[in-house]
Amino acid sequence: MRLSQYYIPTLKEAPKDADTLSAKLMLRAGLIRKTSSGIYEWLPLGLRVLKKVEQIVREEMDRACGCEVWLPVVQPKELWQESGRWTFYGKELLRFEDRKGAEFCLAPTAEEVITATVRRDVTSYKQLPVFLYQFGTKFRDEIRPRFGVMRAREFYMKDGYSFHATEECANKTYQAAYDAYNRIFERCGFKFKPVEADTGSIGGNFSHEFMVLADTGENEIAHCTCGYAANTEKAEIIAASEGAKEDFKAIEKVSTPNATTIDDVSKMMGEHADKFIKLLVFIADKQPVIVLMKGNDELNEHKLRSLLKAQELEKANEEVYSKTTGSPVGFAGPQNIKGVKIYADNAVKNIFNGVAGANEKDAHVKNVNLGRDYNVDIFADLKIAVKGDKCAKCGAEFMFTRGIEVGHTFKLGTKYSTAMKATFLDEQQKANPFIMGCYGIGISRVVAAAIEQSHDDNGIIWPEPIAPFDICLVGIDDDINEEVKAKCEEVYKLAQDMGFSVLFDDRKERPGSKFKDADLCGIPNRIVISSRTVKEGQCEFKKRTDKEAVRWQLSEIKSNLETLKR
RNA sequence: CGGGGUAUGGCUCAAUGGUAGAGCGCCCGGUUUGGGACCGGGAGGUUCCCGGUUCAAGCCCGGGUACCCCGACCA
Numbered sequence: 001m002r003l004s005q006y007y008i009p010t011l012k013e014a015p016k017d018a019d020t021l022s023a024k025l026m027l028r029a030g031l032i033r034k035t036s037s038g039i040y041e042w043l044p045l046g047l048r049v050l051k052k053v054e055q056i057v058r059e060e061m062d063r064a065c066g067c068e069v070w071l072p073v074v075q076p077k078e079l080w081q082e083s084g085r086w087t088f089y090g091k092e093l094l095r096f097e098d099r100k101g102a103e104f105c106l107a108p109t110a111e112e113v114i115t116a117t118v119r120r121d122v123t124s125y126k127q128l129p130v131f132l133y134q135f136g137t138k139f140r141d142e143i144r145p146r147f148g149v150m151r152a153r154e155f156y157m158k159d160g161y162s163f164h165a166t167e168e169c170a171n172k173t174y175q176a177a178y179d180a181y182n183r184i185f186e187r188c189g190f191k192f193k194p195v196e197a198d199t200g201s202i203g204g205n206f207s208h209e210f211m212v213l214a215d216t217g218e219n220e221i222a223h224c225t226c227g228y229a230a231n232t233e234k235a236e237i238i239a240a241s242e243g244a245k246e247d248f249k250a251i252e253k254v255s256t257p258n259a260t261t262i263d264d265v266s267k268m269m270g271e272h273a274d275k276f277i278k279l280l281v282f283i284a285d286k287q288p289v290i291v292l293m294k295g296n297d298e299l300n301e302h303k304l305r306s307l308l309k310a311q312e313l314e315k316a317n318e319e320v321y322s323k324t325t326g327s328p329v330g331f332a333g334p335q336n337i338k339g340v341k342i343y344a345d346n347a348v349k350n351i352f353n354g355v356a357g358a359n360e361k362d363a364h365v366k367n368v369n370l371g372r373d374y375n376v377d378i379f380a381d382l383k384i385a386v387k388g389d390k391c392a393k394c395g396a397e398f399m400f401t402r403g404i405e406v407g408h409t410f411k412l413g414t415k416y417s418t419a420m421k422a423t424f425l426d427e428q429q430k431a432n433p434f435i436m437g438c439y440g441i442g443i444s445r446v447v448a449a450a451i452e453q454s455h456d457d458n459g460i461i462w463p464e465p466i467a468p469f470d471i472c473l474v475g476i477d478d479d480i481n482e483e484v485k486a487k488c489e490e491v492y493k494l495a496q497d498m499g500f501s502v503l504f505d506d507r508k509e510r511p512g513s514k515f516k517d518a519d520l521c522g523i524p525n526r527i528v529i530s531s532r533t534v535k536e537g538q539c540e541f542k543k544r545t546d547k548e549a550v551r552w553q554l555s556e557i558k559s560n561l562e563t564l565k566r
Numbered sequence: 567c568g569g570g571g572u573a574u575g576g577c578u579c580a581a582u583g584g585u586a587g588a589g590c591g592c593c594c595g596g597u598u599u600g601g602g603a604c605c606g607g608g609a610g611g612u613u614c615c616c617g618g619u620u621c622a623a624g625c626c627c628g629g630g631u632a633c634c635c636c637g638a639c640c641a
Binding site: 013015017218406407408445512519 | 567572576577578579590591598599600601602603632633634635636637638639640641
């Protein structure tokens with residue numbers, strides 16, 4: 001491709017609304033443009049990368065015996081009502097009507113459509129398993145899109161779905177998908193880690209997220225020398241070892257006017273935050289529940305949701321809080337709570353002579369003790385893993401890194417097949433719901449993640465397998481020096497004949513501009529031909545990551561190019 | 567949805583209530599020619615929209631919209 005005829009509108013300055021490094025670079029390098037909040041145009045250079053990633057994913061999915069299909073983006077309300085998600089999905093589902101007033105949504109994912117497809121065509125265990133996947137535009141009307149294409153409303157995704165007669169078979173395909181994902185992200189040249197993830201309200205037995213490791217990642221990963229790695233939303237920890245047992249002291253009320261936060265009360269009373277029993281009220285599927293946490297430990301709502309097996313979980317508002325606890329917000333304690341289930345994090349077991357709200361305005365109580373002053377229905381691990389917490393598998397302290405979630409594999413179970421009455425007949429002629437798995441990769445997010453992981457001050461550094469071009473050929477003086485021009489054309493043709501994709505910068509620009517653009521666009525290999533090098537029968541070669549260029553004899557260019565082949 | 571902010575040329579930003587500007591980019595001419603050159607000339611604006619105050623509004627007031635940032639969701 002000749003740059004003079006290519007569409008790469010590069011920018012010296014990033015638009016001010018670009019919030020992340022990858023977004024800035026993608027805009028500056030002319031990969032994307034923003035159309036609207038969370039909605040982007042993909043320009044030629046960006047699209048080439050997207051297609052490279054897509055092809056790698058396609059090859060590995062095919063290798064895992066997936067069959068590519070293409071499903072509609074516009075999907076009818078009726079299907080979504082069958083699964084119950086027309087109401088449950090909420091505002092993220094963009095809905096609209098056609099000219100007849102029939103209601104539709106833009107696909108945020110495709111479980112409904114694919115389940116309906118398979119339900120129609122597959123009736124016997126003999127036809128199973130079925131493993132289908134597609135690439136397609138997804139739309140999720142996120143409340144707050146950000147980070148460029150990383151958290152966009154409209155994005156490009158590979159979504160795959162498998163259907164099985166037995167758990168064994170489902171697990172086998174899950175494993176195949178898991179292996180395929182590992183190969184995909186290896187082939188993309190990523191430093192990444194598959195981690196155990198929260199299965200949330202969907203249930204099922206496993207779920208893994210594939211995290212591209214980058215300091216700027218949105219997700220925090222807890223991992224351990226024993227090999228365990230999990231999203232901190234999920235990471236299982238062992239409760240801190242038993243604190244020193246203390247004799248129960250007499251309960252004592254303390255006036256704490258206007259102090260509703262742990263910090264305030266802690267200062268006012270001179271007690272360490274570890275002594276505090278924090279009380280939270282949640283509404284789980286319309287039922288109020290109370291959760292106790294130690295001092296400054298943070299509740300992991302995902303863990304609570306799994307424990308309660310709740311579809312909906314939200315923090316109670318002031319009114320419900322007061323009604324449930326009989327206390328104004330910020331002053332509730334676990335003493336004398338009746339008729340509400342009390343859950344507590346394991347760490348609460350070890351609080352002796354603790355501090356809690358006094359269940360009346362502007363007062364707290366000291367020396368509150370489990371068993372004497374309050375009881376807990378269920379103790380569980382409910383805490384977000386933080387530094388210092390220990391791995392539940394082996395007891396060693398967790399290490400933490402950040403990551404970008406680029407893929408998610410999910411064992412769905414029969415959630416959708418049951419809801420949508422998608423069944424097959426087994427050998428006993430009994431109708432069973434399909435056991436399902438689903439597997440997603442955010443293709444457009446992968447592109448941004450690659451940049452987050454690989455860049456320098458001058459621009460993008462593409463991993464070779466997903467680079468938009470293999471070689472950037474830069475002509476200097478090619479507009480005024482016939483010999484340079486001829487050599488450029490020669491090398492341009494040769495490299496392409498050898499199977500390389502080449503971006504030839506044949507613009508009438510000064511060298512500085514060409515080099516800056518080449519670095520910004522991040523093409524892995526650069527060849528420079530100028531009057532200076534041609535005079536000596538040479539050209540320059542430099543990897544994007546190299547500091548200095550080396551000289552190649554033009555007469556030996558072919559064998560030199562051979563060395564670039566993988 | 568709650569809280570905070572912004573909106574002026576393609577991009578980044580200026581402009582006491584009194585003729586709307588600069589840098590970069592773009593076009594033309596010249597000088598240059600290895601890390602975003604220099605000189606001269608030029609094009610490009612409904613100052614987000616609607617309304618109000620005023621002799622006069624980019625600026626003040628009211629309403630709206632879009633976009634961004636901080637929180638709960640997700641590939």
